[in-house]
Amino acid sequence: MTAETIAGISTDRLAAYAAREARRYAQGRPKSADARSRDAEAWLDGVPMHWMRDWPMPHLPVIAHAEGARITDIDGFGIDDFCLGDTGSMFGHSPKPVAKAIRRQARHGLTTMLPSHDALEAGRLLTERFGHYRWQIATTATDANRFAIRVARAVTGRPKILVFNGCYHGTVDDTMVELRDGATVARPGLVGQVQDLTRGAVCVEFNDLAAVEAALKTGEVAAILTEPVMTNSCMVLPEAGFHDGLRQLTRYYGALLMMDETHTLSSGLGGYARVHSLSPDVFVAGKCVAGGMPTAIWGLTEDLAARFAAYNATRPPGHSGMGTTLSANPMQFACLRATLGEVMTAKAYARMEQGAARLSHGLKKAIDRHHLDWHVVRVGARVEFTCAPGPLKNGAEAARAHHPAVEAALHVALLNRGSLIAPFHNMMLVSPATKKAQIDRLIASFDEILTDLCPKD
Incomplete structure (x- = not known):
């Protein structure tokens, strides 16, 4: 036997x-x-x-x-x-420029709800590192993805986000779905889930452009949210032509392309998108961008930022469902500036x-x-x-x-x-x-x- x-x-x-x-x-x-x-x-x-x-x-x-x-x-x-905070400390624990920035900023205040000089310099460095986007700061990549999804739905008027089976984009409800017997369903491990997540999400397999197109043809998909490489499962690489196909299909069917580079910043300076000359409409990253200080970034292309500005001009003032009080604090900007300028080289x-x-x-x-x-x-x-x-x-x-x-x-x-x-x-x-x-x-x-x-x- x-x-x-x-x-x-x-x-x-x-x-x-x-x-x-x-x-x-x-x-x-x-x-x-x-x-x-x-x-x-x-x-x-x-x-x-x-x-x-x-x-x-x-x-x-x-x-x-x-x-x-x-x-x-x-x-x-x-x-x-070799875990390094699951990427949060990808450049090592307490890089000297970041530790120095923390000590310096601690003497000048931790949170103000107003920009600092470091904020202005960090904006320039973000563009230099990742490309010409209009940036916002969040505390976690979960928040950044959640806020960017709102923008996608706002400017397209469409309800659904397309994600790939096995993905993970933080604790965003809209992405907590999986593919089972060819159908999109909520992940069974979710705690306290009462809403039907399939009303706002559709799930297909990574590397399956035919399935992507079938979902986009419905006219319900506001955006595709993807990692350039699937990293939150056993790692799955994109097949040749997959990213070009996503870009062509989203443009043809009027959906947005969002790339979550929280883990794939490991790919090289500027992340996978810059190394491989990809052109997402929304760029998201977190964890290591401020040397381990809880910080995330999300950016919109200039065209998309203009579309969102036009949407905002018609929106009544009030709670937007985006933003948290401690986000964009001076300590984040001090660490973000130090990381982008002196550590992420x-x-x-x-x-x-x-x-x-x-x-x-x-x-x-x-x-x-x-x-x-x-x-x-x-x-x-x-x-x-x-x-x-x-x-x-x-x-x-x-x-x-x-x-x-x-x-x-x-x-x-x-x-x-x-x-x-x-x-x-x-x-x-x-x-x-x-x-x-x-x-x-x-x-x-x-x-x-x-x-x-x-x-x-």
């Missing part, structure tokens, strides 16, 4: 290995365990933010310090950080891409050496290994490529060996502060883990 396997690994061996690594982790971090047991009950479900429960460790480490590409927990473990990206290429190559060699039918994907500074064959074409394939038990064991085992990767999928980022030795340690640990999981007969 053939032993059962998951992603080419014996289930019995995987279970034993995962249990052993979990014990090793728990035994090595008594201070974090004690702190969690004493203080966690104050928080709903034991954590200050629910997604912290997505980490696969027996208990969370309590972090004492984060700097560059290194974090240290209260048990004294130094950890090479061509030199930084060159170093990041060189390191990411080294990481990608090393992971591929380890996978090949152990004869696993897995694959590695890289987009600029972002690298992922997927425990399934590739490349993947769409969200449905990406969902099937997930193997939570395998991934959880790998994540804990890597952390036990000093490397942290993102909890949501097998994402790794290389920052300008990441050293070759850190990359090589991760590769060596990955190879060691696979050697234990895939012994030679």
Whole structure:
């Protein structure tokens, strides 16, 4: 009888290995365990933010310090950080220009509801980095996407947003749909959902231009909202001609094209759209644009900004459903200016891409050496290994490529060996502060883990 396997690994061996690594982790971090047991009950479900429960460790480490590409927990473990706040600290923890800007601005006020000198300079730098858009500031990319969706509906008079199956654009209700048996439905995990989300959204598969056109032909779609590369599932790359097709179809059918580059800013200076000469109507990014300070940006092309101005001229004054009081505060602008001007540079990206290429190559060699039918994907500074064959074409394939038990064991085992990767999928980022030795340690640990999981007969 053939032993059962998951992603080419014996289930019995995987279970034993995962249990052993979990014990090793728990035994090595008594201070974090004690702190969690004493203080966690104050928080709903034991954590200050629910997604912290997505980490696969027996208990969370309590972090004492984060700097560059290194974090240290209260048990004294130094950890090479390839998660980097799930992109929030893509350029490293507390870049010196950002830390300096925070100290300086803290002496001059935190929030005023009025622009600062840094705001004026940040606007110029945004255009220099990302292109000629008319910009707005938000606190999160979720907010930025939500506000941009309102603009799209306002100027087109259409109700629906087209998103791709398996996408994630923050906690925006309009995008919390999936494709099931060819129909758009609300995601089953949504909390407290009472409205019919299909009235405002339609979902199709990534890389399927025929399905996109069929949806646009209805005349109901105000905009397509997409990442240039699907990153919030197992990473899915666009096929040749896909982005050109989206641009042509949206123009033909009178819909807008919105690109959420919150994760794909890893692609290079100016993001994926600028690197690949794409021309969205709306550009959205968050997380790392202000060096880790909660900040997001969204911009409209000049033509779209003029259309929105014409709409606004006929709108009665009052609550617009856009904007939050703490957004566009002086601290955000100080950090945004420092990041755009001194941290997010061509030199930084060159170093990041060189390191990411080294990481990608090393992971591929380890996978090949152990004869696993897995694959590695890289987009600029972002690298992922997927425990399934590739490349993947769409969200449905990406969902099937997930193997939570395998991934959880790998994540804990890597952390036990000093490397942290993102909890949501097998994402790794290389920052300008990441050293070759850190990359090589991760590769060596990955190879060691696979050697234990895939012994030679």
